[in-house]
Amino acid sequence: MPELPEVEVSRQGISPYLEDHHLVQVIARQRQLRWWIxxxxxxxxxxPILSVTRRAKYLLIQLPLGDIVLHLGMSGHLKVLPKGTPATKHDHVDLVLSSGMTLRLNDTRRFGAVLxxxxxxxxxxxxxxxxxxxxxSFNIEQLADAFAKRSTAVKQVLMDxxxxxxxxxxxxxxxxxKAGILPTKPAKEVSLQQLEALVPVIKTTLAEAIKQGGTTLKDFSQADGKPGYFAQQLLVYGRGAxxxxxxxxxxxxIRLGQRSTVFCSHCQH
Structure with missing residues (x-):
């Protein structure tokens, strides 16, 4: 599933093609995605398309009467194509624009959403x-309050x-x-000093990933429009053993909450 940086780069990629243009037609070849369109x-x-914003992993295409809410699910991605480009397999939804371009949602597994x-x-x-x-709004005080009474592993709480x-x-x-915190540590046992390291590290890690993704994806109307997971230097993820x-x-x-979790028993405590 695309993570927040990938979704943010998708937002940045499609925004120039949508904002200040009109949505002239919505074509739904398959209305039953994760939920019915x-x-x-x-x-x-x-x-008129007023703006394209993001909330968590949802993209919001803002119109005068409300927002079209897009979620890419497990396998969805967006492409910007000339109007009338023949649809291929799994091309489920087109947003046809007054510019003569089309924003197309391709979703192999149909776990995405258009709401x-x-x-x-x-x-x-x-x-x-x-x-x-x-x-x-995401700061040391807010996170300390969220951790205060949680015995769940800190990694699982962060992913909540x-x-x-x-x-x-x-x-x-x-x-x-990067913050030196063992992922299995109960959230309530994370020290203030560790929290003071963790919050800025989360911010910089995500910001760097977004920056890298924006550099990697030169033009959203080229190739298949799929940012994927960026070719970045990962310190632990995918490096077990x-x-x-x-x-x-x-x-x-190890497996933690059914997800692969990699850590250093020397550097993290």
């Missing part, structure tokens, strides 16, 4: 999400979207290594 989405004809959020309302899927990790959005498996592994880049001992790999 509502009629309100299909009814948004000749509407509607009326103006002034918050979709139920977005209503209880935690703060954005790159915002001021009610605590903070968008810290997925890759970036949780990386941030905890390899030497730690900091101390040289062999990295451990």
């Amino acid at each position: 509502p009629d309100e989405v299909l009814a948004q004809l000749n509407q 509607w959020q009326p103006k002034g309302e918050v979709h139920p899927l977005l209503a209880k999400l935690g703060p954005e990790p790159l915002s001021d 979207n009610h605590v903070v959005v968008g810290v997925g498996n890759i970036y949780a592994n990386e941030a905890l290594f 390899k030497p730690c880049m900091a101390c040289g001992i062999i990295l451990n790999e």
Whole structure:
């Protein structure tokens, strides 16, 4: 599943093609994705696209009457193509633009979503999400409060979207290594000193990934429009049984919350 940096780079990639243009037609070849595409989405004809924003891993295409909410699911990706480009297998939804271009959603497994959020309302899927990790709302005090009474492993708490959005498996592994925190440590036992290291590390790790992704993806209308996981230097994720880049001992790999978790027993405690 694309993580927050990949979704943010998708937002940055499609925004120039959508903003300040009109949505003239919505073509849904397959309405049954993870959820049924509502009629309100299909009814948004000749509407100006005001902006493209992101909340957690959801993209919001803002129109005068509300927002089209996109989620890429496990395998979805977006492409910008000339209007009338023949659809291929798994090309489920087109947003046809007044510019003569089309934003196309391809989703092999159909776990993505195209939903509607009326103006002034918050979709139920977005209503209880935690703060954005790159915002001021995500800070040491907020995280300390979230950790205070939690006996769950710190990595699992970090990946809880009610605590903070968008810290997925890759970036949780990386941030905890950089902050020197053992991923299996109960959240309530994380010290203030460790929290003071963890919050800025999460912010810089995600910001660097977004920057790298923006550099990698030159033009969203070229290739297949799929940012994928960026070719970045990962310190622990995917490196189980390899030497730690900091101390040289062999990295451990375990399953935690059914997700691969890699750490250094010497550098993290």
